[in-house]
Amino acid sequence: MDIIIRDSYEEMSKYAAGKIAEFIRKKPDCVLGLATGSTPLGTYRELVRMHKEEGLDFSEVRTFNLDEYFGIGIDLEIPYNQDQSYARFMYEELLKHINIKEENVHVPDGRTKDPEKYCAWYEDEIKRVGGIDLQLLGIGRDGHWAFNEPGSSLASRTRIQALAKETLDDNYESFYKNAGIARDQMPHFAITMGVGTILEARNIMMIASGKKKADVIAKAIEGPVTSQITASAIQLHPGGVMVVLDREAAACLANRDYYIYAEKIKKQYSL
Numbered sequence: 001m002d003i004i005i006r007d008s009y010e011e012m013s014k015y016a017a018g019k020i021a022e023f024i025r026k027k028p029d030c031v032l033g034l035a036t037g038s039t040p041l042g043t044y045r046e047l048v049r050m051h052k053e054e055g056l057d058f059s060e061v062r063t064f065n066l067d068e069y070f071g072i073g074i075d076l077e078i079p080y081n082q083d084q085s086y087a088r089f090m091y092e093e094l095l096k097h098i099n100i101k102e103e104n105v106h107v108p109d110g111r112t113k114d115p116e117k118y119c120a121w122y123e124d125e126i127k128r129v130g131g132i133d134l135q136l137l138g139i140g141r142d143g144h145w146a147f148n149e150p151g152s153s154l155a156s157r158t159r160i161q162a163l164a165k166e167t168l169d170d171n172y173e174s175f176y177k178n179a180g181i182a183r184d185q186m187p188h189f190a191i192t193m194g195v196g197t198i199l200e201a202r203n204i205m206m207i208a209s210g211k212k213k214a215d216v217i218a219k220a221i222e223g224p225v226t227s228q229i230t231a232s233a234i235q236l237h238p239g240g241v242m243v244v245l246d247r248e249a250a251a252c253l254a255n256r257d258y259y260i261y262a263e264k265i266k267k268q269y270s271l
């Protein structure tokens with residue numbers, strides 16, 4: 001695991017976006033797994049900047065989003081809608097600003113009437129394109145990856161998940177409240193890639209920022225692997241794993257000094 005610590009949210013976001021851009025430049029038709037939440041906003045802003053100012057080309061890139069609220073979701077052909085779907089979030093914050101092809105974008109469809117069949121199809125689609133090259137992830141305050149709430153099997157696949165109270169509270173504050181939507185109107189379920197699905201991505205990048213994530217980041221990276229903190233499954237990933245944090249999110253890491261040293265010395269030896 002490469003644990004990268006940067007002073008601020010902006011620097012963390014620039015680092016994360018820089019790594020994603022490296023992937024795209026090396027493999028222009030790479031498959032990216034994308035995440036929502038407030039944490040990736042800076043990363044997406046920086047990717048948009050690189051597209052506009054440096055010509056970062058998304059024309060062959062394929063994307064799969066981690067999750068979507070169940071019961072809502074928009075057709076990407078209808079670009080703007082008042083709902084708080086993750087599809088709309090992705091469109092507003094990233095997709096409409098870059099030259100990605102609509103047919104290469106996948107966000108789980110929260111309106112599906114047959115979730116079981118749909119979730120199996122989503123898994124098949126990921127396989128059909130050869131799997132995810134790089135999966136971007138945040139972390140919920142209860143340690144969840146995507147919407148894999150505590151107790152999700154570490155081998156779980158794409159499915160419907162009931163949302164935990166803490167998750168509903170956080171996501172209500174960040175997104176629904178501002179839109180003037182009542183708390184009980186917020187969806188209480190989501191379609192989410194499973195932990196097992198996520199672990200199949202060839203590379204994983206988890207990002208976190210701010211004091212309120214410090215405790216759960218330490219548990220996920222340095223604590224026991226447990227289904228109670230599904231992001232702790234990061235410790236099981238066999239391939240390229242990067243955790244990119246700002247100083248506040250790294251505050252509770254017992255081995256923080258080692259991680260900082262390891263990054264420096266690897267750079268020194270060009271490793």
Ligand code: GLP
Nearest residue numbers: 036037038039138139140146147
């Ligand atoms: C939601 C998303 C997660 C995300 C989490 C954290 O629950 N499903 O993928 O990691 O929010 O969000 P934030 O970055 O706003 O703290």
